[in-house]
Amino acid sequence: MPRIPKDWKLPQEPGDFLSDVGHTPEPRVTGWMNTPPVEIKRGMHCYAAKPDRLKKMGMPNPREWSAMDDDWKLPENWKETFLDGMKDRLGRFRTFQLFMDICVRCGACADKCHFYIGSGDPKNMPVLRAELLRSIYRQHFTTAGKILGPVAGARELTYERLKELWYYLYQCSECRRCSVFCPYGIDMAEITIMGRELTNLLGLNIDWIAAPVAFCYQTGNHMGIQPHAFVEMLEFFVDEIEEVTGVRVQPDFNRKGAEVLFVTPSGDVFGDPGTYTCMGYMILFHELKKLGLDITWSTYASEGGNFGLFTSNEVMKRLNSKMYAEAKRLGVKWILGGECGHMWRVVNQYMGTMNLELAEGSKMEEPVSPITGTKFENAKSTKMVHITEFTADLIRNNKLKLDPSRNDHLTVTFHDSCNPARGMGLFEEPRYVIKNVCNNFYEMPENTIREQTFCCGGGSGLNAGEDMELRMRGGLPRANAVKYAHEQHGVNMMACICAIDRAVLPDLMTYYVPEVDITGIHELVTNAMVLDGEKKKTVNLRGEPLPGKEDKK
């Protein structure tokens, strides 16, 4: 929220306009370590977690508080708790210890963060954001820091510095773009993850993360939708699909003995435009049934997303376990995962140290496509296949009847969602699928896609409404590249494979490039699919007229 400077007065001379409104910065007399206490601003942070969420999860210091208040109602021994937590994690997580020690402050990461690029706030440089925590580490855990203090880049942990740390930890979306450029491979996301774990020990959480976590733990999904409502939602889609295609699909739920379990983010089931992607999954599965796909949905493992990743290692593990426990209970052979972002980072990067033991004694095995016979060797350990890998394989083996001209009204680009891109290297499959279902596809500029993709600005639990300024700053580099693609190639649709993207990007586009809309890939796939027994299609899943197929009166 913009504010009026405290010392503002009416300009007296023409040149006063510039100095009196604070146009020129005050001369900086100290380095970043001695900058004044952080000013917490509206629009730049998310609301604090409500106490019942933390109570549900057994997390510390549940209470009503606000980051805008002076008193954050911390426990009396907050400093000791923070430092003990840090000591514990330095011992338990080798990466944390390493990332605290090895940065040489070369600055390669400095201008790679979308929040820094969009704001120019130096503390959004990954190196400086990390230094907020590192300086405390040096002061309390290194000999040089203890003796030399600021000379060795060390700072005492104070109440104000804790606030500053919290403020900037929640201005990092854990997208890992900076880590691509770090010569040492320091993963800023892991530093943020550890920093958030530490502040969580003091009850410094945000509701946009804590609520989905508690809901997911209690009912299986972020929205807190109960099993019967989950079924009703999908049945509602069955009617909508029939209206558009003339085909009545029949999803089934919690069926024991099915070969495959399907898990997707609940955002696909409950939030537009993800709902159209969800209808896409349902149509695809229906068409594949006669080719031998034996798949079921679960009303318990009804969430692919895992906001535990943004909370703590333990919470992440607790939330992840339901997918594997449900796979074991139903007796499926493998899990097919929908278009989700951080679900895939959790599965691809952390699964090996989490719940794989749950698969022991189950019927789970290396995934094999029942339709093409393709072995997904890459998923041998996790037993979980990404739906774009699965669909790309179907297309490659000519198993889908496609009419890409049905998407001819769209000129599409692809936003590499951070987690599938940098967290699992999924670059080619989504593009292969899009190019087979759309005739008009254009890439955005090279330094904004693939490994170098820019975050949507709302990842890692920052996709709330109250931090809209933060999101618009962080999303600027992505929007800027989309705008270029729109102006150069007439792009009017951006596809992505992440439910948070589908929630965040429409707002970003509304502000910067209103001519471009957002879609999931499987919405495009099934709009192009020629279905057995379909009626003459005149509209797509969104109810928009198909080019050249309109009703002629």
Place this chain on the structure above:
Amino acid sequence: MSLKNLLTDNKSSIVKAWCDLTLKSYPEESQGFFKKKDQFGNPVGHSLCEGIESTYDALLEDADTDVLSKALDGIIRIRAIQEFSPSQAISFLFGLKQVIRDGLGSKINKDGFSEEWAVFETKIDGLALLGFDIYSKCRQQIYDIRVESVKRRTSRLLTKAGLVYEIPEGQSDQSDLQENIANINNS
């Protein structure tokens, strides 16, 4: 020779100085980065310098409001969501006066362009008012986006869950209404 010719001849130095002055509104550590020429790696610096040049051209060409608005929008849209008060976000427009005075002030006085300069200054004042309109529109849009996103999150959900009932398209109760009014009047 007119003031317009003078300003056209000195375009590159004025535009550069105006960009530099505007970039000074950002933290010292980041000014160097914002000067980097990289359209996609540095969208703030790129949009700012491109917008400033277009605005300067439009001013000299006496372009209409639409052209000026388009030139300013790319800059102000970004500054409206950055760490600025409203006055700070717009004040760069007055910076053009300072830049021209610093660079060409003595020549303007010496060559007798004072009257033309007074007119040009008024144009810059008008530009600032236009900038204020754009700024307000951007801020309004942010609030609208927040409201719309909340509505989008819940309204369709309630409809799907059967908790609210939408009035079907094309249905009109006007005939019933007219009938009721007639009944009341007759009674």
